[in-house]
Amino acid sequence: MTVTLPDGSPLELESGATGADAAAAIGPGLAKAALAIRVGGETRDLGAPLGDGEEIEIVTAKSDGALDLIRHDAAHVMATAVCELYPGTRVSIGPPIDGGFYYDFEFPEGVTVSDADLEAIEKRMAEHIAADEEFERTDIPVAEALERFREEGQPYKVELIEDLVANERVETVSLYRNGPFTDLCRGPHAPSTGRIKAVKLNSLAGAYWRGDETRQMLTRIYGTAFFSKQDLAEHIERIEQAKARDHRRLGPQLDLFMFRDESPGMPFWLPQGTVLLDLIEAEVRKQLDKHGYVRVDTPQILDEELWHRSGHYDNYRENMFFTQPAERARDEHARRFAVRPMNCPGACLVFDNGRHSYRELPLRLAEFGRVSRYEREGVLHGLLRVRAFTQDDAHVYCTREQAPDEVIAIVEAIDELYSRFGFDQVDVELSTRPEKSIGSDEEWEEAEAMLRSALERLGREYRVNPGDGAFYGPKIDFHVTDALGRSWQLGTCQLDFFMPERFDLTYQGADNQDHRPLMIHRALLGSMERFAGILIEHYGGRFPDWLAPTQAAILPVADRHAEAAEAMLAELAALGVRARVDARSESVGKKIRDAELSKVPYMLVVGDRELDAGGAAVRSHEDGDLGVLDAGAIAARLSSAG
């Protein structure tokens, strides 16, 4: 028979030949390097038989997806080690994931495994890898497999097989054996465990069986595997780098913000961080002005009744803080209040003030609105998941005809704003009706169609997230990719027919009749604080000149230069430069070092020579020595960079 290689050339093989035979026929080097075979894009075991006329490709360490293959192998090896060390362990699933693999186990009653035990598991894995055990596939009938796993006391495997039968009507399943361990597995696998050249177990975590909160909590062990020790070392190095730019570390280090036990999940912004927030806000305001928004400011505490009207009480109560005045705390008939988790009801009350003509629409009400949400313990994460934050929120009231143009304008504002902060890749997601929601199917369909058509008019590619919309309407979410390649959700644009209904909002049309406006909820950055956290990580705390909370550190050489340094500070401040003076009795070297560590982009040394020249010796972190410049030249350099 004949198969075709990737370069189009034919390869003659005896009928019944396998992937391994094909690799051997091409050359002994390839035979040794071969891990699997790809047939028409589908990866299979090297031992799988080939068919006449198939297009094949030998998978080696260099192929796409090869890492996933050995990481999957490594997951099996880990399960092997774990089952040996903890007899009676029930195994579940162990797939490769981005950057590594995991396997979920249920340990026998009374056994707890902790990070300290990972070393022993790793050691046992190393023995199986050194033994270079083969991965051996067998296909057996479902009935036989069920019996086998029932006998072995592996209920998770039994459940998986039962689901395969129910969902995919399979009649046989495949088993893979390596050494003493046999697992239900679709494959494919490399020929043997020795192909894993470097493996490391990272961490331990609880994980619900099948991701379901109501089901058994399993113990997940995370690890990673590579084709060389060096690749592993580089991977560890990358993780270290990500740690170094973690905003939770940089925030306190650079005096940007802090957290305190007195208010878990609610950041305290320090003077330096507040400057950063103000700078971010200024950029948002530019977009507001450009796109015809007016700003409002509404209360954070509102009557509980309002939240019943808006639907939040029914759909969002678990995440809300409630509050009442002390003297009424015990009076069950007293008015009850809630701290707002969203700004929209307040905006609706603003719209409800007075009568509106169709000529006023679209009415774009923007608010930097502080919201508070009760997030469950265990989900808080630095600035990225908090209990109180400021949304760069806005609610656009418009007619149905106006809505598509409004959505398009919002997408454009988002693109402009993100690129200002160095994010050029923006991914768009459309989320549709969730289970817990209000309104009719027809209205949801109309709203979803409206969002789709706006995206299509923009020629934007987007992904659909079924069931992920807000309870009052479908939404478009905007994601950016940061300097480390991680994706973050920022902005959102949500269409809402229902809130105007619930608040009985109307405008007077050209026909002199009352009409219901449509409402668009939108945020460009989402949470100001979260965005600041993302920016800290994106730039690793080393902000561009225009965004640095402190742009220049003025460093007097000796105590006698302090006065000149203060004069320079005043001059720069007048020119809009954010500078500070380091007047400590320390050496210049020390002051430079401290300024560098606090990631100040410019250091201005003021000594006898500079006094004569009427300026400061400028040292830039980026470009080094810039010579002596006066305040005007320094300010010009900073503003041109912005």
Add this chain to the structure above:
RNA sequence: GCCGGAGUAGCUCAGCUGGCAGAGCGCGUGUCUUGUAAACACGAGGUCACGGGUUCGAUCCCCGUCUCCGGCUCCA
């Protein structure tokens, strides 16, 4: 909320099998008057997260609570 881990000076961390609490940095004071990534000396700083228990005696062992870290679930 769930699983695993952690909490010692402002920060980073050491502290053996239970026996009076330690370092570096930072901070304060003094000396030096500093020239492009760390001058020197001295000093102050602690309810060892909090509450209970075991013990002659607890930072250390046990129980509970709070917070943080890695995940799971959740993220409207």
